[in-house]
Amino acid sequence: MPFGEIVCGAPGSGKSTYCYGKHQLFSALGRPISIVNLDPANESVPYPCAIDIASLITIQDVMNEHHLGPNGGLLYCMEYLEANYDWLEDRLEELGKDAYVVFDIPGQVELSTNHESLRRIVERLVKSGFRLAAVHLCDAHYVTDASKYISVLLLSLRTMLHLELPHVNVLSKVDLIKQYGDLDFNLDFYTEVQDLSYLENALSTSTPRFTALNMAMISLIEDYSLVGFETLAVEDKASMLHLTHAIDRATGYVFVPPPASNVPPGTVDDPSAPSADRGNSYALFSSAAGQMRDPGSDVRDIQERWIDSKEDYDAYEKAQWRKEGEMVRDEAAKKNNIRERK
Ligand SMILES: Nc1nc2c(ncn2[C@@H]2O[C@H](COP(=O)(O)OP(=O)(O)O)[C@@H](O)[C@H]2O)c(=O)[nH]1
Numbered sequence: 001m002p003f004g005e006i007v008c009g010a011p012g013s014g015k016s017t018y019c020y021g022k023h024q025l026f027s028a029l030g031r032p033i034s035i036v037n038l039d040p041a042n043e044s045v046p047y048p049c050a051i052d053i054a055s056l057i058t059i060q061d062v063m064n065e066h067h068l069g070p071n072g073g074l075l076y077c078m079e080y081l082e083a084n085y086d087w088l089e090d091r092l093e094e095l096g097k098d099a100y101v102v103f104d105i106p107g108q109v110e111l112s113t114n115h116e117s118l119r120r121i122v123e124r125l126v127k128s129g130f131r132l133a134a135v136h137l138c139d140a141h142y143v144t145d146a147s148k149y150i151s152v153l154l155l156s157l158r159t160m161l162h163l164e165l166p167h168v169n170v171l172s173k174v175d176l177i178k179q180y181g182d183l184d185f186n187l188d189f190y191t192e193v194q195d196l197s198y199l200e201n202a203l204s205t206s207t208p209r210f211t212a213l214n215m216a217m218i219s220l221i222e223d224y225s226l227v228g229f230e231t232l233a234v235e236d237k238a239s240m241l242h243l244t245h246a247i248d249r250a251t252g253y254v255f256v257p258p259p260a261s262n263v264p265p266g267t268v269d270d271p272s273a274p275s276a277d278r279g280n281s282y283a284l285f286s287s288a289a290g291q292m293r294d295p296g297s298d299v300r301d302i303q304e305r306w307i308d309s310k311e312d313y314d315a316y317e318k319a320q321w322r323k324e325g326e327m328v329r330d331e332a333a334k335k336n337n338i339r340e341r342k
């Protein structure tokens with residue numbers, strides 16, 4: 001059964017960079033991955049593309065032929081893709097049943113908030129057997145201002161309700177957050193979205209005329225109680241691994257055994273199997289779906305890494321990289337010496 005991610009988010013939120021990072025990470029881990037570029041506005045795609053919408057339709061052709069602007073052209077492309085869904089389906093089938101497919105979606109927000117084409121394409125993918133999660137990237141810069149943070153919360157909530165998929169919201173580019181100034185609260189306040197009424201003070205100072213409106217929106221967000229965020233710094237391995245784990249839990253990939261492993265006989269479906277056998281599968285479930293304990297799983301560690309002690313960590317990492325570089329250079333020199341002596 002194929003698994004996958006719908007990577008959405010505003011233009012510039014880091015979707016294509018994330019897809020590239022994911023490709024590098026999964027290639028290193030030996031996990032299957034295919035990236036599908038569905039964004040006709042992606043001019044130079046940084047990752048190897050398994051399927052590219054450009055071979056179906058290009059935004060330039062649409063703009064020339066139908067005299068549309070870039071935004072209208074892009075919506076046309078999505079509607080065209082929906083009408084020619086079999087083009088996508090045929091190519092996805094070629095990737096096989098065990099594929100892990102990451103879809104790079106155009107940044108136009110209406111596609112994931114109110115336009116119907118993307119939603120219907122996603123619906124058909126799910127019907128055809130795909131286990132998908134929506135990965136919604138939002139630039140972490142927005143948490144530095146209370147009213148922008150509210151817009152991001154509303155956008156995330158709307159996207160969750162529109163796409164109707166298991167959903168992972170992500171504050172991207174968290175490595176840059178420090179340069180935008182001090183946060184009013186610790187990072188966990190923004191990622192856990194627990195008690196937004198604390199924002200009232202900041203809102204009434206920055207936009208006093210809209211305080212009542214902002215507070216009404218806050219109570220709406222809290223009523224749904226759906227939005228929360230993971231964080232991402234794409235070049236940080238721990239951050240990518242943690243996000244991958246969170247997405248694997250959303251799609252159910254955590255329960256997929258490695259291809260080479262044998263399924264213990266009679267463990268899951270057979271109620272007459274000895275309890276010791278069944279115990280194994282329960283342990284798998286509780287450890288796979290239990291509390292996450294990897295290095296990026298505590299948002300206080302993220303706060304320390306990227307906000308409180310960023311300079312110290314950066315200096316430490318630089319020193320480690322230098323050491324690694326020197327080791328590689330010494331190894332190469334040693335090998336050269338041996339070869340020359342021979
Ligand atoms: N510092 C930093 N920059 C990032 C990160 N992710 C993306 N970017 C930069 O953000 C810009 C926009 O990224 P892109 O992937 O093209 O965004 P897209 O429009 O959503 O596909 C590029 O200049 C990226 O290099 C990140 O995690 N950290």
Ligand SMILES: [Mg+2]
Pocket residue numbers: 015016017039042
């Ligand atoms: Mg892009």
